[in-house]
Amino acid sequence: MMLESPTLPPARDRRVRRSRAVLMAAAVTLVSERGTADVPVAEIADTADVSRRLVYQQFHDRETLLLEAALDLARRELLPRITEDWSSEGAVSAKALALAEHMASHRRFYRALYTSPCGFAMSKALNSLFLPVNRQAVCDTYGRQIDERTTEDIAAFLTGGWGDFVRAWVVEDPDPLDPHEFTSRLVHIASMVLPQGRPTSATFKGADDGN
Numbered sequence: 072m073m074l075e076s077p078t079l080p081p082a083r084d085r086r087v088r089r090s091r092a093v094l095m096a097a098a099v100t101l102v103s104e105r106g107t108a109d110v111p112v113a114e115i116a117d118t119a120d121v122s123r124r125l126v127y128q129q130f131h132d133r134e135t136l137l138l139e140a141a142l143d144l145a146r147r148e149l150l151p152r153i154t155e156d157w158s159s160e161g162a163v164s165a166k167a168l169a170l171a172e173h174m175a176s177h178r179r180f181y182r183a184l185y186t187s188p189c190g191f192a193m194s195k196a197l198n199s200l201f202l203p204v205n206r207q208a209v210c211d212t213y214g215r216q217i218d219e220r221t222t223e224d225i226a227a228f229l230t231g232g233w234g235d236f237v238r239a240w241v242v243e244d245p246d247p248l249d250p251h252e253f254t255s256r257l258v259h260i261a262s263m264v265l266p267q268g269r270p271t272s273a274t275f276k277g278a279d280d281g282n
Contacts (some may be wrong), residue, residue: 091129093119095140099181103180108137108187136226141184141193145200151174153204166204167257174241178248185242198234205229229264233257 079131097118101110116123130136131143174181184193205242206226240253 087129090119090121090125091139093260094121094126094136095133095143097137098140099144099177099180102137102140102183103177106179106183108183108189112136125242133191136193137184137187138193138196139228140188141181142196144177144180145173145197150200150204151256153201154207162259163208163257164254168250168254171248171253171257174237175248175250175253178241178246180243184237195233198230201234202226202230205233233260236260 074203097115098110101118108135112126113123115133115136116126126133126136148201149169150171153166156244184190196268200261206222209217209222209229210227213225240248249259
């Protein structure tokens with residue numbers, strides 16, 4: 072589902088952080104209102120009450136600003152809700168519902184970016200953001216029964232698959248999106264992939280022995 076490497080390094084200067092924050096907020100607002108990522112830089116700057124030059128100083132171009140705005144939104148509103156212990160009872164359902172509610176709430180913004188020229192970059196960046204979450208889920212499910220490389224491969228597979236699944240839901244499903252119905256689908260997928268068919272130490276020993 073999930074950015075280990077942000078597109079821009081974190082700003083240390085407080086004024087830079089503030090200017091980035093207001094620009095990202097303005098970008099989310101305008102794209103959400105219009106349902107398109109084709110919003111002029113000048114309008115984003117006007118909405119944020121900053122100069123257009125500041126946009127280029129902080130983000131270099133509009134596409135980077137939009138990408139950072141999406142990542143900032145996911146980090147602030149979604150990531151804190153899905154990074155708790157996966158082993159607790161009901162964790163999968165709670166995390167799936169948090170994801171579905173977040174994407175439904177900001178559908179116009181995410182759909183506009185998914186269908187824009189920066190859609191691929193956003194999908195890749197969101198996957199990087201959610202990868203550690205899925206890696207932890209794999210670790211909590213399989214523990215020491217699988218090696219580090221297999222853990223990473225499963226986490227990457229889940230992240231890419233669920234990322235495409237969520238993108239298709241956000242872009243293609245009719246309005247209004249139903250977070251609870253989508254959560255049921257996500258939980259069903261998770262139940263098929265993670266808790267069942269868990270490999271055993273004997274399985275891996277046999278594989279290692281070439282049996």
